[in-house]
Amino acid sequence: MSYDNDNIFAKILRGEIPAFKAYEDDNTLCFMDIMPRVPGHCLVIPKTPCRNILDATPEQLNACMATVSTVANAAMSAFGADGITLQQFSEEAGGQEVFHLHFHILPRHEGQKVGPHGVMGDMGEIKANCAKIAAALG
Numbered sequence: 428m429s430y431d432n433d434n435i436f437a438k439i440l441r442g443e444i445p446a447f448k449a450y451e452d453d454n455t456l457c458f459m460d461i462m463p464r465v466p467g468h469c470l471v472i473p474k475t476p477c478r479n480i481l482d483a484t485p486e487q488l489n490a491c492m493a494t495v496s497t498v499a500n501a502a503m504s505a506f507g508a509d510g511i512t513l514q515q516f517s518e519e520a521g522g523q524e525v526f527h528l529h530f531h532i533l534p535r536h537e538g539q540k541v542g543p544h545g546v547m548g549d550m551g552e553i554k555a556n557c558a559k560i561a562a563a564l565g
């Protein structure tokens with residue numbers, strides 16, 4: 428399996444399509460999922476190419492995990508959440524749809540169910556939730 432330079436997250440990294448960006452550093456980017464399963468659902472990706480957990484280097488994984496930890500803590504405070512669900516899918520059989528490594532961060536409240544898969548969110552709400560995470564990051 429090889430990396431496709433034209434996957435949608437590669438296009439976001441190149442600035443060819445828009446994204447609500449909550450955080451970035453030299454090696455990683457966090458942006459909002461446009462089909463959020465919960466308010467504040469966001470994605471962390473490495474800035475360098477890899478398909479998923481199966482071909483990622485230790486450096487890519489380490490960088491992503493550091494950002495996941497930073498953003499997860501910010502999302503806890505931004506949404507007054509009780510916990511975080513972290514998801515990662517690798518290859519089609521594993522549930523992956525976009526073939527650039529990404530980690531889903533879902534801030535959760537006690538007893539809160541996740542919403543359905545594949546439903547486009549309200550862009551105004553997603554933008555506002557992005558701003559909440561960014562503000563919590565200071």
Ligand code: AMP
Nearest residue numbers: 435446459460461462516522523524525
């Ligand atoms: P998966 O590959 O199954 O881990 O899921 C890919 C995720 O990317 C899904 O949750 C989609 O809602 C999300 N997604 C797809 N296109 C975009 C986009 N242009 N901007 C933000 N999120 C996206």
